Amino acid sequence: MAAAGVLRERLAPGVPSTRLAALAAFAAATVLLIPLEWYPPGALVWLTALVLVLRDGDAAWRRRLGILLGAVAVLAAAPIHTDTSDTHFVTLGLPFLAVVIVPALVLGRTDPGVIRYRFWPRRLRWIDLIYVGLSLPLAWAVLRLYLFQINPDVPTHWPLPQPRTMEAVWRLFIGINGVGIWDELFFVNTVYAVLRSVLPYRTANVVQAVIYASVLTDMAFTGVGPALVFLFALTQGVMFEESETLLYVLVVHLVVDFYLVGSILAYHYPGWHWGLF
DSSP, rough: OHHHHHHHHSSTTTTOHHHHHHHHHHHHHHHHHHHOOHHHHHHHHHHHHHHHHHHHSSSSHHHHHHHHHHHHHHHHHSSSSOOSSSHHHHHHHHHHHHHHHHHHHHHHHSSSSSSSSOOSSOOOOHHHHHHHHHHHHHHHHHHHHIIIOOOOTTTSSOOOOOOOOHHHHHHHHHHHHHHHHHHIIIIIIIHHHHHTTOOOOHHHHHHHHHHHHHHHHHHHTTTHHHHHHHHHHHHHHHHHHHHOOHHHHHHHHHHHHHHHHHHHHHSSSSTSSSOOO
């Protein structure tokens, strides 16, 4: 019990128990509804989170968590998978755009400053540049280990035609990088930013990492993928917290996506390489 109390104080200092319960229900509902697709229990837990949020006495908390609960409901209904057809670009793109644009518009009117699209850093910090630089070898090493050693079936989640066509290559490239940009706009610049406006840093970062890992698990990252994505999401939250800029988190994510596309193509088309695989 004492250890649990210490952990709670480190991760969520000063957060009331009722709010922690709402956050736990919010995170659990996301896991149940999106990657697991257990809709009846997920809906029940989602409603529990909504009731706990609506019973809170702080109007800002109710608005901001209500927006995030709504976004999770939209994503639970979205066709999250790796098809790169025109139809899927539209049917997935519309809900993905909605959960980025609607919170920004609504909170921009009611809670200005919570969601900020700051691209350029306000000051140059060497630690940020070092983090971006380290992402180059780390992304390459982790993806090779994950995709070629630990869970080599993961590239099959992106079906590609035989023989290779440049249209398929470009569709894969555009699809993965488009989702990668959306990841940071939603999970970090929206979910993390909204949670951070009402919660301590560590609490907000852990919850956004759960949401991040849940959606990407549903998309393709199975096996040890959820753990890897969770850790990656935590580092992206740290970067955003320290720099308050989208530039670094987007660059790092697009570096990862560059290697991811190359790994998938190398799996489907032996001999393919960017010069790095």
